[in-house]
Amino acid sequence: GENVEQHPSTLSVQEGDSAVIKCTYSDSASNYFPWYKQELGKRPQLIIDIRSNVGEKKDQRIAVTLNKTAKHFSLHITETQPEDSAVYFCAATYTNAGKSTFGDGTTLTVKP
């Protein structure tokens, strides 16, 4: 089955710096790669996603890149703010089969 590895497990940055979280996946059939943000005590919520026919997607301060050949994708957050502090999860999904595999999560702390 699919295996998703996410790094780093914890990340601490100064406000205004950039943060990068990386994920690798094993199943070349995976075709949908979302990123979810989970604030303390809350449910995960989608922040950005990318499909396998696209290499990069950007939404204001957040961007995701996908390298299908190397089977890895990354989340980039620029100009970080304290409210970006949360746990971030990547996931790899083969939409035709319905299975989703999540990474173990990255705890991002943005210091004011």
Added chain:
Amino acid sequence: EAQVTQNPRYLITVTGKKLTVTCSQNMNHEYMSWYRQDPGLGLRQIYYSMNVEVTDKGDVPEGYKVSRKEKRNFPLILESPSPNQTSLYFCASSLLHGELFFGEGSRLTVL
């Protein structure tokens, strides 16, 4: 308001006492899924359903059952709970190829 509703939100039970966690969505989504979240292990998929009467095992299905008799409901059944099923459970729904919408979570403790 579009939402996924889980009940109960918190439950303490004892080993072997059957329980059901309900999940209901009002967005007419075909896809529904259950996950458990444990510290350091991310979200692990228990079961999922791509439509009514269609269910499949995720990565950690042992000890759980599900049913999908109606499009909006996807209950998670623990026939004989054990302490290793103590966890935070999330139900989620989506259109077939899109964003997951999660419920608020159900924190289960099995003594």
